[in-house]
Amino acid sequence: MAVDELARLGVAALAGEYHSVVARAAAARADALGLPFLCSSAVLDALTEQPTDWVARLAPAQSHGWQIFADFLLGAGHSRIAVAAQPSVYWASGTRILRDYLAPRGGTVVELGTSSLTPTAVCDELVEHGATALLLLVGHPEPAVSIVKAVRRDERLAEVMMGAPAGQPEFAEWATLLGGDGAAIPFLRYLPERPGPLGARVETALRERLAEAPSFVAFEGYDTIAVLAEVLRSHGVDRARTAEAWPRVAVEGTRGQIQFSRTPGISMWQWAWTPVQVVDRDPADPARLRVLHAG
Template structure:
């Protein structure tokens, strides 16, 4: 393996993950595990056309400016593509620069529909679009019999977009929906049987859960987090079962295919815990880049051509990945598995 690494010029691939505050550290750690495992396995299998991948990992800290700077740095360092990111507003910034500089971006986990400002084939996404997966969540709420839903929203590009999707989807099914902007007195405005948290994490989400649970007027209210942060052990450590009354969105099939089972074991070994869907997304994003390079060529132009190839198919951990131009402004896997999990 050492000779292989020394005698072949590496193919550099950038990766973005929130590895420090105010970013969501748990998600960043799982993205990192996924991309690192994929690179290791590809190199152990001989690389891409005999050339090993070299991972350039950058911490976005959950901030758009750091992500944008990292993408520009990847170009200077000779990267042929970039993968990753969890926060939608951060992915939006990264995607904008990626399009500007001509660096293909495989977005692993961000679901905001408007991840780019104009249609492009330079960005591919393996996470579902918010307008799709949050409608699945609305269907679940209706089927579960909830008829009064309060959305506590911390206004920004991502949460406000999610609130619009949920409000429209629930209202057309006869559910009463109230939208409450987060502030110090938000608890006084809650009248519902379900409160959904569309706010930042850990704050103000943790404080909001504690405030609701401390108010006797809201003793029967159930609390949910559509965005899937309940998936991570940190959530349980901070709020316990108090903030997980309602199932959450998880981008996994009911049962993993054989590849997913094998990768799950490797991820668990790296993480020391059960891997989240975010770890699988990171792994799959690198596999998509590798296959795009095999199809299109071993540079930035080749990666872009491979991603845009109508016949591109990638064996992913959660199913075969292929991209469509017909469901949004980016190349979109339509659709990854989506289900609502306890």
């Protein structure tokens, strides 16, 4: 795989990933090879099966962010939650986190498997179970877009709130495909309420380069580069020295001071925690994001 090839090429460290499931495989291989890996965005709590000194992570653990999302749901009056979920270790982990957190607080989670249910059937199940909120634990654009359209067009579900804790509504394609239907669907993002001086400068530069507002993922990317640059500058390119440096990192990032520590239940060096927000697209202007809750 790519990690093995990069290791053979002599890279000093790895950074970034495409998806939590991909990052899990990359982290396991990096740990086995003794190759430092700085994870930018993947949130799975169990990113590695065993404790490792080779992996560090900037993104908050899924349990941390999704519990904040669950608090938002309860505060908004939703205690009977349905999840439309695809088979995946990531979605299964999210469902378990929500169920475990909501149950002792009077909430229930009903799982609707999208492998066997059409979007119309999902609507029927929502009515049958009396759910007041539907969480989209599915891929983008499909089946997420089709489910959103079906729910929006079902008069029986006019009062049902949809949410997408994994952040699908942040994609520009989401707004293009759904327009107003994609608004008022809360999701998680990892930004402070107000950016500091560095965050503001980076946001301005990225906005000019991208010709649009950068997503929180862009800030994760910048912070990843900033951390690796500091570690390599201070400790050289020896892999073992890089891994030993994780607990000594103190870097000003776009979203706060970045430092790694050992966190209960987390098997790698973890930044605990980047700011977490629940946001949605404003129905009055779907290009604008509103902050609904912070944790």
